[in-house]
Every structure is written in C-alpha cells, then in structure tokens.
Amino acid sequence: MVHISQLILGDTGCVSYVVVCKKKRECAIIDSFEGFEEDIHEELKRLGFPIVKYVIDTHTHADRKSASSYFAGENGLDGVVKSEMTKYKGKKINTKDGDILKIGNAELEVLYTPGHTYDHNCYLVEGNLLSGDCLFIGDVGRIDLGGDPREKTEMLYNSLRKLEKLPGETKVYPNHVGAVHAIDSEDTFSTISKEMKNNEALQVKDIKKFYTYMTDGWPAKPDSWEEIIAYNLK
Ligand SMILES: [Fe+2]
Numbered sequence: 129m130v131h132i133s134q135l136i137l138g139d140t141g142c143v144s145y146v147v148v149c150k151k152k153r154e155c156a157i158i159d160s161f162e163g164f165e166e167d168i169h170e171e172l173k174r175l176g177f178p179i180v181k182y183v184i185d186t187h188t189h190a191d192r193k194s195a196s197s198y199f200a201g202e203n204g205l206d207g208v209v210k211s212e213m214t215k216y217k218g219k220k221i222n223t224k225d226g227d228i229l230k231i232g233n234a235e236l237e238v239l240y241t242p243g244h245t246y247d248h249n250c251y252l253v254e255g256n257l258l259s260g261d262c263l264f265i266g267d268v269g270r271i272d273l274g275g276d277p278r279e280k281t282e283m284l285y286n287s288l289r290k291l292e293k294l295p296g297e298t299k300v301y302p303n304h305v306g307a308v309h310a311i312d313s314e315d316t317f318s319t320i321s322k323e324m325k326n327n328e329a330l331q332v333k334d335i336k337k338f339y340t341y342m343t344d345g346w347p348a349k350p351d352s353w354e355e356i357i358a359y360n361l362k
Pocket of ligand 1: 187188189190191244261269
C-alpha cells in the first residue's frame with residue numbers, strides 16, 4: 129500500500145508531498161519549493177532514503193518558486209514530470225490524461241485538470257487524489273493569474289465535474305491549506321464526498337454562475353506572480 133507524506137511548509141500554507149511504496153522503496157516528490165528543500169530531505173531520511181523515481185509538478189506555480197528541477201537533478205532523473213501542456217523550457221517528462229507512472233507497486237494516474245492553469249494535472253494513487261490547486265478544502269484554485277479568465281473558468285468547471293466522478297471516499301490532498309490561503313477549514317485533507325457536500329464551488333452547476341463565482345471578490349494576487357511564473361517556466 130502506498131504511503132503519502134504531507135509536508136506543510138512552515139506557516140506558508142503550501143504543501144509538498146512524498147508518495148512512497150515502502151515495499152519496493154521507491155518514491156515520488158510532488159510540488160517541492162525553493163527554501164523548503166530541507167523538509168523534503170528530512171522526510172526522505174525519515175523514510176529510509178527510498179529511491180526517488182519521479183519528481184512531479186501539479187502545475188506552474190504563481191506564488192512560490194519550484195524546487196522540482198533541483199530535485200530532478202539531484203536524483204539524476206530525465207526531467208520533471210509535468211502536463212504536456214506546460215510551456216516549461218527545462219528538462220521534462222510530458223504526461224497526458226490517463227498516463228500511469230509506476231512508483232514501486234503503486235500506480236499513479238495522471239488526471240489532466242486544467243482551469244487554475246492551462247497545464248494543471250491532478251494525480252490519483254490508490255484512492256488518494258493529489259489535487260494541486262484544482263480542488264482545495266472548501267474552495268478551488270483561482271483562474272485570474274494569466275490567460276483568459278473565461279476560458280479557464282470553463283476548463284475548471286469541466287475539471288471539477290471530472291473529479292466529482294471519483295469515488296466519494298477518495299482522499300483529497302491539496303497544494304494549499306489554511307487561513308493564509310483564505311481557506312476556512314483547519315483540516316489538511318478531505319474527501320470527494322465531503323467536498324461535494326461542503327465546497328461552495330462544487331455547488332454551482334451553471335457555467336454562467338460559476339464565472340461570477342470565480343471572478344467575484346478574490347483576494348489580492350500574490351506578490352511578483354508574473355515573475356514567479358516566468359522563473360518556474362525557465
Ligand atoms: Fe497554483
């Protein structure tokens with residue numbers, strides 16, 4: 129059975145994950161960030177130094193610099209696992225919807241879930257959804273950091289419909305938690321059925337109303353978000 133280490137990074141509310149097959153001693157690092165490399169190193173040590181088979185991003189982050197290329201280099205990998213839709217110019221392993229990545233005995237399935245960004249993937253592994261910035265606890269990822277808000281809203285709307293089809297007991301592990309990201313819940317993970325019941329964004333089943341929901345009253349954009357995106361695409 130797969131083990132998921134959830135690493136909440138200081139008081140940033142950002143979350144990195146290590147997905148491990150303890151039996152075969154292989155793992156994947158998902159959404160690592162500059163300044164928090166030690167958190168990953170410590171967790172790998174705690175897990176007994178499993179082989180890092182993949183370094184994965186859910187999407188091009190706009191609020192924090194990715195450390196994925198660092199970890200891919202450190203572990204001699206061919207590149208960072210990303211959606212084929214990414215404009216990332218570094219070494220990468222492109223994925224498309226439905227692709228399977230083997231981590232020891234575990235199968236990690238790629239779910240292409242654009243909306244928050246055009247290159248957003250969620251990853252499903254043994255009933256656990258790494259939901260990135262597509263689905264949070266009680267909310268969803270913003271669509272206003274670059275691109276066409278109308279197009280991205282429609283993409284997000286369809287991506288959420290896709291996640292709703294997952295079994296209700298599927299655990300949801302997001303890329304952001306807590307008040308610093310305007311998320312009310314103190315929980316750090318959820319389930320699809322809880323979100324279908326409680327998540328405001330999932331109650332809106334009309335695309336026009338959803339556009340209003342997605343464009344009304346969102347918090348200020350992160351500092352230097354355009355520079356951070358440019359950095360993360362290098
Ligand atoms: Fe994001």
